[in-house]
Amino acid sequence: MKTVLMDYHVHTALCGHAVGQLEDYIQAAARMGLRELGFNDHAPMFKARDPELTMAPEQLPEYVERVRALQEKHSQPRIKLGIEADFVPGHEEQLRRLLGQYQFDYVYGSVHIIGDWRFDDSRLYPEGYEERDRDEAYHEYFSLIRLSARSGLFDVLGHLDLIKKFDYWPRGEIGHLLEETVQAIAAADVCVEVNTSGLRRPCAEIYPGKKILQLCHRYGVPITLGSDAHSPKEVGMDFDKAVKLLRDVGYTQVATFSGRVRELVDL
Numbered sequence: 241m242k243t244v245l246m247d248y249h250v251h252t253a254l255c256g257h258a259v260g261q262l263e264d265y266i267q268a269a270a271r272m273g274l275r276e277l278g279f280n281d282h283a284p285m286f287k288a289r290d291p292e293l294t295m296a297p298e299q300l301p302e303y304v305e306r307v308r309a310l311q312e313k314h315s316q317p318r319i320k321l322g323i324e325a326d327f328v329p330g331h332e333e334q335l336r337r338l339l340g341q342y343q344f345d346y347v348y349g350s351v352h353i354i355g356d357w358r359f360d361d362s363r364l365y366p367e368g369y370e371e372r373d374r375d376e377a378y379h380e381y382f383s384l385i386r387l388s389a390r391s392g393l394f395d396v397l398g399h400l401d402l403i404k405k406f407d408y409w410p411r412g413e414i415g416h417l418l419e420e421t422v423q424a425i426a427a428a429d430v431c432v433e434v435n436t437s438g439l440r441r442p443c444a445e446i447y448p449g450k451k452i453l454q455l456c457h458r459y460g461v462p463i464t465l466g467s468d469a470h471s472p473k474e475v476g477m478d479f480d481k482a483v484k485l486l487r488d489v490g491y492t493q494v495a496t497f498s499g500r501v502r503e504l505v506d507l
């Protein structure tokens with residue numbers, strides 16, 4: 241099975257927790273025969289700035305310039321300029337202003353924080369996990385996902401069920417919650433990312449899981465693909481598994497982006 245794909249979720253050392261030169265990521269993608277490579281580094285955050293989590297605001301122009309220069313230089317793979325922004329309610333207008341300064345190919349919205357709880361930060365884990373009811377955490381998480389979809393800020397929602405990262409699963413039945421969430425995403429016409437980094441985490445599963453992906457397919461939500469690489473060797477990692485999952489669920493197309501315009505191509 242020969243497929244030509246894109247990896248839209250690749251970080252850079254500017255975020256303070258990824259390694260390697262941008263050219264190394266491009267070479268890795270070229271070796272794999274990926275058609276497109278999208279840099280998608282962490283956008284500066286508005287509260288609780290942390291140099292090990294995101295670039296600083298003054299580094300954003302540098303990031304954009306470096307990716308743009310590489311875009312001129314390479315055609316195989318084609319280079320895309322993306323950005324992974326944290327969705328934090330209350331900061332929508334600030335984010336809109338920040339992102340509006342640049343012409344990105346696509347903007348990802350990701351939920352890494354619930355209130356003040358950085359549930360995704362492995363340096364803090366297991367802080368915050370014990371004192372919470374799992375099902376409540378799932379409800380809070382997916383309500384943020386719905387808000388992020390409706391915000392109109394994002395083209396793609398990153399790692400849709402990241403809340404499972406540390407092998408953290410709901411106790412009760414959450415089928416309704418998932419369906420309501422996917423319906424909101426479909427109504428907002430936002431794309432969902434299939435992110436293979438979950439396979440490298442304690443949850444040992446692609447984000448999102450099969451159930452959610454089936455719902456996405458049923459409601460006509462387009463998908464795109466990312467490895468969430470933080471080192472060149474992670475580019476395109478486990479994409480064979482992602483493609484198999486997508487085909488199992490019924491997807492025959494993936495979304496590509498240029499200048500924030502979405503186009504579907506055959507998978």
Ligand code: ZN
Binds near residue numbers: 257
């Ligand atoms: Zn990261």
Ligand code: FE
Binds near residue numbers: 324352398399
């Ligand atoms: Fe993320």
Ligand code: FE
Binds near residue numbers: 249
């Ligand atoms: Fe990421």
